[in-house]
């Protein structure tokens with residue numbers, strides 16, 4: 356492999372907690388068969404990465420683990436069975452390796468990058484050729500690295516499940532990765548967005564990105580009532596529900612009769628299933644990231660509309676622990692990126 360180093364740097368999470376996350380050197384593998392070797396150029400962080408680090412993620416995860424699900428890079432070598440790619444191609448790995456199309460579970464042998472299989476916090480990584488997508492020429496590696504989890508989840512919630520269309524009103528919660536992409540995707544589909552945040556300065560930024568209205572959920576604890584007032588008491592058509600325990604009931608109350616709560620996250624803790632009551636014909640649908648097809652659709656829709664991912668801050672690769680601390684502090688807006 357011309358120019359490829361014999362070994363490279365990779366983060367390894369040995370247990371639970373920041374003090375078990377270490378930078379190591381590993382042998383650089385050679386691709387065989389349908390494998391492709393990617394030199395990672397950027398990665399991005401998701402709330403899931405913190406949960407895995409702290410040992411409070413619901414799904415099984417391996418140790419040692421190379422963390423992070425999202426990244427982008429360039430192909431440096433291909434196995435002799437690869438027909439889709441060549442060295443120099445710019446790609447991103449899909450989050451759910453092995454889920455290509457159709458509904459969740461159709462391809463049952465999927466694996467989550469940076470969870471039950473090694474992730475993107477390493478300088479070189481092998482992928483099956485089917486688990487990669489070409490990234491838009493107009494996007495930087497850092498921009499492309501924001502997509503695989505947050506944007507795809509927002510797309511899955513709003514488009515194939517929510518069926519969002521012009522004239523709908525969509526509620527987004529907070530200004531993290533999923534919610535900022537949800538705002539952008541809802542807006543480019545012609546929907547009116549009401550956004551919440553704990554911070555007035557962030558609400559101003561959400562409005563600059565296209566939100567029609569903003570509600571400070573800290574200053575207005577009964578924000579569901581404020582949201583209903585903004586819809587003439589009717590309620591929103593759909594909510595991208597990332598809050599969980601503290602927000603779930605209010606999200607249902609903010610939704611119109613027959614509307615949809617697209618259940619994505621649990622930032623404020625889990626929802627007790629006994630409390631999930633489907634009131635007034637409101638549908639609650641759990642969302643699981645998305646397939647390769649959804650990843651391609653989300654990426655092409657954003658690129659075609661000229662919508663750029665919102666990057667809060669970029670950290671150098673070796674500063675991954677500091678980047679995770681920044682995510683933990685919750686002061687970010689949009690996506691936190693790692694550059695190699």
Ligand SMILES: NC(=O)c1ccc[n+]([C@@H]2O[C@H](COP(=O)([O-])OP(=O)(O)OC[C@H]3O[C@@H](n4cnc5c(N)ncnc54)[C@H](OP(=O)(O)O)[C@@H]3O)[C@@H](O)[C@H]2O)c1
Pocket residue numbers: 400401402403504505508528529530531532533534551552553554557572597598601602618619620621622623642643644645682685686687689
């Ligand atoms: N189901 C899936 O497949 C899937 C996929 C992706 C993510 N998720 C989940 O979705 C959630 C969001 O992930 P993320 O990566 O976007 O997180 P993130 O970037 O860390 O989002 C953090 C932001 O969320 C807002 N927030 C925190 N607590 C809140 C609350 N009680 N009410 C309203 N907003 C609150 C805050 O925004 P302000 O500072 O503006 O208040 C905070 O800055 C997580 O629970 C994650 O595990 C699930």
